[in-house]
Amino acid sequence: MAGVPGVGSGNGLLEVRIAAPAADAPRIARLLVEERLAACTQVLPGMTSTFRWDGEVTTADEDLVLAKTHRSRFDAILERVGEVHPYETPEIIAVPIVEASAAYAAWLVAEVSQGGGS
Secondary structure, three states, rough: OOOOOOOOOOOOOEEEEEEOOOOHHHHHHHHHHHOOOOOOOOOEEEEEEEEEEOOOOEEEEEEEEEEEEEHHHHHHHHHHHHHOOOOOOOOEEEOOOOOOOOOHHHHHHHHHHOOOOO
16 A cells, blocks of 8 residues: 555554553543544553552552654653652553554544644
């Protein structure tokens, strides 16, 4: 599908993954869509995270927010999630969407572009 906008590597589409306490994940997911930082989000419940924090190994029950967006909105997501997330250093990572249907990619870009992104 070479030449189809939004399809294939280099399309700028991202899946942003945010780990958050179960009480906060739905609010973060909704906020990202309401503010057009993401075209859509899913909340996957019931994740257990183990990590070292302040020199101690810690385990926390969390949910995973998956946000579909464009690279041009990532910095705004970092800033906004940082404002509302209860953690001092929340996990916010992006994974490129290497392939997508042309229709989905166009919809995604249109949704986040209406919010002031590129």
